[in-house]
Amino acid sequence: MSLDGEAVERLLAGIPEAVGSLRGEWTALMEQFLWADLASSRLGALTRLRKRWLEHGEALAAMGHSRTWIPHPREQLKSVLGGAIKLRDTLAQVQRAAQTVDGGEDREAVLQTLAAYESRLTSLLQPLENRAAELLDGLHRAGLDDDS
Numbered sequence: 001m002s003l004d005g006e007a008v009e010r011l012l013a014g015i016p017e018a019v020g021s022l023r024g025e026w027t028a029l030m031e032q033f034l035w036a037d038l039a040s041s042r043l044g045a046l047t048r049l050r051k052r053w054l055e056h057g058e059a060l061a062a063m064g065h066s067r068t069w070i071p072h073p074r075e076q077l078k079s080v081l082g083g084a085i086k087l088r089d090t091l092a093q094v095q096r097a098a099q100t101v102d103g104g105e106d107r108e109a110v111l112q113t114l115a116a117y118e119s120r121l122t123s124l125l126q127p128l129e130n131r132a133a134e135l136l137d138g139l140h141r142a143g144l145d146d147d148s
Helices: 005-035 045-064 073-098 107-141
Strands: none
Touching (some): 045 073
């Protein structure tokens, strides 16, 4: 049994749409991080928050890029899983940076918007990660984990 190339193609085909659905939310949050009334008692905290959010946006954009240039479906799946890990990691860094925001009239609204974004991202990533892992696991169980 080899890796089902069509199943991998179907999985990859849905990623740009999922990422595209988050793009507007990411942009709106960046605008809020820049222009909302936020404050922190820690010097440089808001700059760090914005920087972490930009890094998360870069990971989100990378996740949405085509993986068709990667020759093996197994490597494509590993790339998807790596991208998902990167998104989760950068979002965790944003969450840590957001904890340093301790003032400003817009603080609660911005943090609620960030929490809603995190929930949407998780709801999009979880099925993607599960399906990619299933495909890789099936390949591994079949003993074809080389470069099939």
